[in-house]
Amino acid sequence: MLRIGYYAHHHGSGHCRQIDKLAALLPIQKRQQLTVFTSLAPEAYAFSAIDEQQIVRLYPExxxxxxxxxxxxxxxxxxxxLHYSxxxxADIQKRSHxxxxxxxxxxxxxxxxxxxVxxxxxxxxxxxxxxxxxLPGLRDDTPHLEAFAGALALLAPYPQAIEAxxxxSWVRQKTVYLDFINLTKNDISxxxxxxxxxxxxxADHPNVISSFATKPIITVIKGYGGHEAIDAKLPELRRLLPDAFIISxxxxxxxLRAYVDVAIHVNDVTPFMYYSDYLLMACGLNAVAxxxxxTTPLVVLxxxxxxxxxxxxxxxxIDQGRxxxxEQFVYSMSAESTSAYPTKITASQTQDNLNDDRPSFFPTEDSFAAQALMDSIITYSTAKSWFNEWLLPQLGLRPEA
Structure with missing residues (x-):
């Protein structure tokens, strides 16, 4: 097996979460071959598939x-x-060491x-x-393009279908698309x-208990990399849907707590994603994954x-229709007809019912590219053999002689 080092940037917890999800695709005994480098504080993210002794806590930059x-x-x-140099x-010198x-x-x-970079x-x-x-975005500046050119390949932790x-074209061709890694999609309450x-x-507000049985449930999901923009929409959301049950x-x-019915932190957002009538969320990679x-309609902020x-x-x-x-949400909700609301899920709808209603882009195991990547890491013992025998055929590229 190849011994892998993973550098996870400290902005937000998403980069550490990404390697945690990749590590979970390996057999438990193989995960010890991973080393994570990050300056993110231990209390900012709790790894589940990686032990603390595998993590190198870096000096700040x-x-x-x-x-x-x-x-x-x-x-x-x-x-x-370089973007920043x-x-x-002294901290960066120690960090590099x-x-x-x-x-x-x-x-x-x-x-x-x-x-x-x-x-x-x-x-x-x-x-x-x-x-x-x-990552998604406009990364056509010189530092990014130089980092891309210097890599053996690029990894996109999202489906090729939503590529910008x-x-x-050369960046696309040098990219291995991993699709979204969602390890909880088959374990839903x-x-x-x-x-x-x-x-x-x-329980402390009995007057609202009946509302989520008859009114639309709107769940607003926010991460820790910044939430001010989406919070700023809460007053308008409440004015737009005064009778909705809004969860933050x-x-x-x-x-802004007065504009929602419930404001909580949860370890598992999956039930809220599946059983709400709408999800309002930013477009952080892990949340979108x-x-x-x-099948719940998404409103992206x-x-x-x-x-x-x-x-x-x-x-x-939006372009994909997902x-x-x-603005589109406000327009649809502003209609006088209640037909703007989706049909509510009933208690009789089991997870089997939901699986039957999956959209056509729901992935199959055969297309799980992230698993194929991690399997290849187990299969090869040297970077050269892995590069020539597994990676290059995936890309359809060949370096110049």
């Missing part, structure tokens, strides 16, 4: 007051191939970088093979259990992110 040059010093003071930063020293000590064969260039400079995780139209959960959550999952500003294959990451994902979902924009 923030600017320091004693830096010789700031990280973005201007056109004539920084390489065009302070000079004389942590990465390289661990690669040597643990004899890592292949790095997967999710995401950092600077770590990619570090690996290429010292001759470490790497794969680069390519402006993505260059019943609608009756969901109603029991709502009843428990509203995740962080929420205190002054969970919601994409269920993308957060501002670098490279228009969430806006591009939202537009792809989601509504906020």
């Amino acid at each position: 923030d600017e320091r007051t004693d830096d010789v040059l700031k990280g973005r010093a201007g056109k004539y003071w920084q390489p065009a191939s 302070p000079i004389g930063n 942590q990465i390289l020293n661990t690669i040597v000590q643990r004899d890592i064969d292949l790095m997967i970088i999710d995401v950092s 600077e770590v990619a260039m570090l690996c290429r400079t010292v001759s470490i093979p790497y794969l680069y995780v390519r 139209a402006m993505t260059p 019943s609608h009756q259990d969901f109603i029991k959960t709502l009843t428990t959550l509203t 999952l995740g962080p929420i500003d205190n002054d 969970q919601a994409y294959y269920c 993308p957060d501002e992110r670098p490279h228009q990451e969430q806006a591009t994902m939202a537009q792809a979902l 989601a509504l924009s906020w």
Whole structure:
């Protein structure tokens, strides 16, 4: 088996969650061959498939007051191939040593970088093979294109069907599309259990218990990478649907709690995704991965992110007919007819009923590309044989002689 190092960026918990999901596709005894590099604090994300001893907690990469040059010093003071490169930063020096020293000590064969142009260039400079995780968005700047060119291949943790139209053809061809990795889609509680959960959550408010039996249930899902934009829509949502039962999952500003019926944190959002009448959510990769294959209508409210990451994902979902924009949702809900509401799920609808109603894009095991990737890592013992015998045939490419 190849020994894999995975660099997980510290912004939000999504990058750590991504390797956690990939690790879960390996047999338990094989997961010990993974090493995760991250500066995300342990309390920010609890790994389920990876032990703490496999995680290298990196020094931060923030600017320091004693830096010789700031990280973005201007056109004539920084390489065009890097986004951020302070000079004389002791933390980054120690961080780079942590990465390289661990690669040597643990004899890592292949790095997967999710995401950092600077770590990619570090690996290429010292001759470490790497794969680069390519997130949605407009990533046609010089640093990204150089990191893409330096990689053995690119990994897209989403289906090719929602690839942005402006993505260059060579980038598409060099990409292995992993589809959305959703490990909980086949383990969903019943609608009756969901109603029991709502009843428990509203035990102190008996006047609202009957509302979720007859009124539309709107679930608003927010992550920890930023939630202000979606929270700002809550007053308008309440005015638009005064009788709806509105659930807020995740962080929420205190002054906006009055606009929802329930504001909670849950470990498993899956029942809420399947048994609500609408989902309002940003377009973070992990949240979309969970919601994409269920039949509940999506309303996407993308957060501002670098490279228009969430806006591009939202537009792809809208273009595919898998989601509504906020404006489309407001228009449909503003109609006087109650036909704007979807037919409510009843307690008699079991999970088997829902499986029968899956849309045509629900994936099959045969197309589970992420599993194929992890299986290939188990099969090969050297990066060279894996690259030549498994990866290149997947891409249909051949490096120049």
